[in-house]
Structure formats: C-alpha cells, structure tokens
Amino acid sequence: MQSDLISLGVTTGHGHVLIELVVMIKLAAYRQDNALKPEAGGILLGFRRDPHIHVVDATVPGSGDRALRTRFWRSAKSHQRVARERWLSSGHTLDYVGEWHTHPQLSPSPSVIDTGEWRKISTLRGEEQMLFLILGMEKDDWIGISQGAELLKLSLSPTSAPASVMNLHDELKETS
Numbered sequence: 001m002q003s004d005l006i007s008l009g010v011t012t013g014h015g016h017v018l019i020e021l022v023v024m025i026k027l028a029a030y031r032q033d034n035a036l037k038p039e040a041g042g043i044l045l046g047f048r049r050d051p052h053i054h055v056v057d058a059t060v061p062g063s064g065d066r067a068l069r070t071r072f073w074r075s076a077k078s079h080q081r082v083a084r085e086r087w088l089s090s091g092h093t094l095d096y097v098g099e100w101h102t103h104p105q106l107s108p109s110p111s112v113i114d115t116g117e118w119r120k121i122s123t124l125r126g127e128e129q130m131l132f133l134i135l136g137m138e139k140d141d142w143i144g145i146s147q148g149a150e151l152l153k154l155s156l157s158p159t160s161a162p163a164s165v166m167n168l169h170d171e172l173k174e175t176s
Helices: 021-028 076-089 112-125 168-175
Strands: 005-009 016-020 041-049 052-058 066-068 071-073 095-102 131-135 141-147 150-156
Touching: 016 021, 021 052, 021 131, 041 076, 052 095, 095 112, 112 131, 112 141, 112 150
Parallel strands: 016 052, 095 131
Antiparallel strands: 005 016, 041 052, 041 095, 066 071, 131 141, 141 150
16 A cells, blocks of 8 residues: 655654655646746645644745746745635644745755745744755755754655655656
8 A cells, every 4th residue: 555645754863754645746747847847836834743744735836926947936925825724724733834946957956045045934933843845857856854044954765655756757747
C-alpha cells in the first residue's frame, strides 16, 4: 500500500515535515519543464503539530503576481485571502507554514534573494519553524526549514517516499 504522504526528517531530530502527495501533484503543474514557463510560487498551508509540520495545501499563482523566467513576485493579497479563508474554515488551526516557488534548474538551490526573503519571514514568525520549497525543472526539489535564523536543508526519507513521487512529473505529462 502506498503512502499519500511524503515524509522529511528534520535534521535536528525533533520532528518531521509531512507533505500531502496531493500538494506535490498540485505544484508539479508549475514546474518550469519548458523554456516558455515562467517561475511560479505561493504559500504552503498546514498544521503545526509540535514538533511536526503537516502540509495539506498550497496557494498557486494568482492575480497580482508577476513572473519572469528567472523571477517571481508574489502579491500578498490573493494568497492571504486564501490562507485566511482556510484558517477560518479550519477553526483557526490551519496555518501559513511556508513558501514555495519554482526555479528553471534541474537541481535547484536557493538564490541570495531567496535566502534573504526567507530570513525576513523567519524573523517575523519568531520561533515558529517555516518550510521553504523550490521545485526544479524535473524531479529534484530543494526543501529547507528555518531553525531560528538558520536555514537547514532537508532530504526525503528513503523509506517514506512512494516510488510514484519520483515519477510524478512524468506521469502528469503523460495524462495532460
């Protein structure tokens, strides 16, 4: 039986990051897998179950966002509206847990702009851990978490990632 979660071990050993597979399927549509696709991004929504983070949804590019091949500017308005609606409908339990965007790289890594913005977010959120995800052009993604002012890179737990996650991008292309 395949899991519907992707589990990432937090390197400090104090918890796990769980990402629903439906979230990764949703975001896979925005991978920059051809030269015409601009960067895309949004926010990650989930539950903080101390010491774990469970990602259950994400916003996608909306009105007011601007994108180029190598740059994305997220307009807060549409993403905040979705986050607030979800927070209210969840009885104030669903939270803003991070950010995601794409990079036109096979193996993405954060830019200086990314790390600077993430540090600002982490500072504003105080002690709350924040998750940061960069989707690459194909299967590789960069996933990190804030630990205070530090950003730590996470990696997939080999026992918890269903094989379908690795082939997700190819399967989505075949069905579209």
